[in-house]
Amino acid sequence: MRMRACSALGALLLAACTTHADGTQSVNKTAVGAGVGAVAGGVLGNRLDKDKRGRGTIIGAAAGAAAGAGIGYLMDRQEAELREQLASERTDHAIELERVREDLLKLTLSNEISFDFDSAAIKPAFQPTMHKLAEVLRKYDRNEITIIGHTDATGAESYNQQLSERRAVAVRDQLVTLGVPTSRLRAFGRGELEPRANNGSEAGRQLNRRVEILVQTTA
Numbered sequence: 755m756r757m758r759a760c761s762a763l764g765a766l767l768l769a770a771c772t773t774h775a776d777g778t779q780s781v782n783k784t785a786v787g788a789g790v791g792a793v794a795g796g797v798l799g800n801r802l803d804k805d806k807r808g809r810g811t812i813i814g815a816a817a818g819a820a821a822g823a824g825i826g827y828l829m830d831r832q833e834a835e836l837r838e839q840l841a842s843e844r845t846d847h848a849i850e851l852e853r854v855r856e857d858l859l860k861l862t863l864s865n866e867i868s869f870d871f872d873s874a875a876i877k878p879a880f881q882p883t884m885h886k887l888a889e890v891l892r893k894y895d896r897n898e899i900t901i902i903g904h905t906d907a908t909g910a911e912s913y914n915q916q917l918s919e920r921r922a923v924a925v926r927d928q929l930v931t932l933g934v935p936t937s938r939l940r941a942f943g944r945g946e947l948e949p950r951a952n953n954g955s956e957a958g959r960q961l962n963r964r965v966e967i968l969v970q971t972t973a
Contacts, residue, residue, distance in 0.1 A: 825856065825857050825971050825972075826856055826857075828894060828896065828971050829853070829856065829857060829858075829859065829971050832859065832890065832893075832894050832897075832969070832971070833851070833853055833859055835890045835893075836851055836859070836861070836887075836890050837851060839886045839887070839889065839890055840861075840883070840886060840887065843883050846867075847864060848863070848864050848867040848868070848880075848883065849861055849862065849863055849864070849883065850862040854968075857970055857971050857972075858968060858969070858970045858971075859968070859969040859970075860966055860967070860968055860969075861887070861966070861967040861969070862964050862965075862966050862967075863925070863964060863965040863966075863967070864960075864963075864964060865921070865960075865963035865964055865965065866960060866963070867879075867880060868880045868883075868925075868965065869921060869924075872917070874917065874920035874921045874923075874924045875924065876924055876925070876928055884925075884928050884929070884932065885932060887929070887967075888928075888929050888932035888933060888934055889932075891929065891934050891969070892932075892933050892934055894971065895935075895938075896971050896972050897938055897969050897970065897971055897972075898938055898940075898969075898970045898971075898972060899929070899934070899938055899939050899940070899967060899968070899969055899970075900940045900941075900942070900967070900968040900970075901922045901925050901926050901929075901939065901940065901941045901942070901965060901966070901967050901968075902918075902922060902941075902942050902943070902944055902965070902966045902967075902968070903917070903918030903919060903920070903921040903922035903925075903941075903942070903943040903944065903945075903965050904918055904943075904944050904945070904946075904948055904949075904962060904963065904964050904965070904966065905917055905918050905945055905946050905962065905963055906946060906949070906953050906958075906959035906960075906962040906963050907946040907949070907953040907959070907962070908953075908959065911945060911946060914945040914946045915943055915944075915945035915946075916943070916945075917943075917945075918943030918944055918945045919941070919942070919943030920943070921943070921965055922941040922942055922943050922965060923941045925941070925965055925967070926939045926940075926941040946962070949962045950962060950964075
């Protein structure tokens with residue numbers, strides 16, 4: 755069964771690839787989600803229903819495909835809406851948007867644009883961006899949203915930890931004010947513990963000062 759599942763998954767991934775006129779290829783994420791869900795569901799169904807002549811495999815595959823396709827479709831739509839709504843912010847490097855995996859998006863907010871130095875108060879000029887972000891997040895009620903604050907390594911580690919927590923909480927509270935349910939939001943601070951660049955240069959420190967918003971869609 756494992757060998758058949760692997761072969762099926764490979765075929766589904768190949769079928770999900772689209773070749774464009776210029777020879778490049780892209781992957782339909784919804785199709786991949788359906789394929790992975792179908793194979794996983796088929797394996798589970800087979801294990802649960804070995805004595806019923808394959809009916810467990812068929813039922814499990816159908817359920818898995820539906821769940822996988824549903825998540826992929828929702829994330830495709832949400833990603834497209836966020837890219838459209840935040841196009842100017844992305845151009846200005848105020849926000850980065852990345853599809854981390856099939857069910858997970860990551861938005862990275864630049865602290866230089868969203869917060870003043872050594873402050874956890876969101877800048878008034880950044881409020882329109884928060885409104886646009888909240889507008890999309892409100893529409894997708896299957897989201898779980900994790901907000902993580904980060905700092906550079908300047909100053910005391912304990913102070914940086916507290917500042918990162920306060921900034922994450924400020925973003926969470928602003929989203930709540932704008933209508934995103936509290937039950938879907940979590941906020942944490944990681945201080946200087948997870949740099950993405952070298953703290954030895956100003957450019958590196960600027961990259962490290964950020965708030966990340968992880969948006970995950972659940973089945």
